[in-house]
Amino acid sequence: MTKARVIVTLKNGVLDPQGKAIESALGGLGFAGVAGVRQGKVFDVVLEETDPAKAEEALRKMCEQLLANTVIEDFSISIG
Amino acid sequence: MTKARVIVTLKNGVLDPQGKAIESALGGLGFAGVAGVRQGKVFDVVLEETDPAKAEEALRKMCEQLLANTVIEDFSISIG
Numbered sequence: 312m313t314k315a316r317v318i319v320t321l322k323n324g325v326l327d328p329q330g331k332a333i334e335s336a337l338g339g340l341g342f343a344g345v346a347g348v349r350q351g352k353v354f355d356v357v358l359e360e361t362d363p364a365k366a367e368e369a370l371r372k373m374c375e376q377l378l379a380n381t382v383i384e385d386f387s388i389s390i391g
Numbered sequence: 392m393t394k395a396r397v398i399v400t401l402k403n404g405v406l407d408p409q410g411k412a413i414e415s416a417l418g419g420l421g422f423a424g425v426a427g428v429r430q431g432k433v434f435d436v437v438l439e440e441t442d443p444a445k446a447e448e449a450l451r452k453m454c455e456q457l458l459a460n461t462v463i464e465d466f467s468i469s470i471g
Contacts, residue, residue, distance in 0.1 A: 312426060318433055333434070333457070340456055342449065344439035346392060351433040353398055354413070359424035369422065376420055377413070 313358045313366040319379045319386045320351035393438045393446040399459045399466045400431035
């Protein structure tokens with residue numbers, strides 16, 4: 312079994328209204344000095360594959376086909 | 392300025408229908424050997440605070456008050 316964490320974030324320059332809303336809500340709660348918030352997604356994936364290189368290759372394909380929209384999102388994969 | 396990443400994940404034992412749907416969709420796309428998927432959220436926060444300890448303390452409060460539902464979610468903070 313291989314445990315992996317995939318993090319999908321919006322590319323720089325892509326508008327993030329959800330992040331802006333959180334930033335504004337934090338201000339409303341009295342948190343000063345918040346210069347920016349961007350929200351992304353995290354996927355904790357467990358694979359039966361035990362070879363880390365093969366697992367990473369499979370995860371890369373999963374990101375390209377389903378987990379991330381590579382037009383507007385970047386993804387990073389960390390194994391283990 | 393301090394850059395921080397906050398990761399919010401469902402606690403163990405909390406049902407994650409979104410993760411189950413992704414797991415099923417990956418199977419439908421032909422990815423075999425996916426033993427589990429859990430989805431969480433990531434927040435990239437930029438704070439004006441420069442002291443890492445104070446920044447982490449502020450982020451902890453933000454998680455408790457807004458970013459995470461601590462009844463069903465865990466959060467982790469990494470600075471820098």
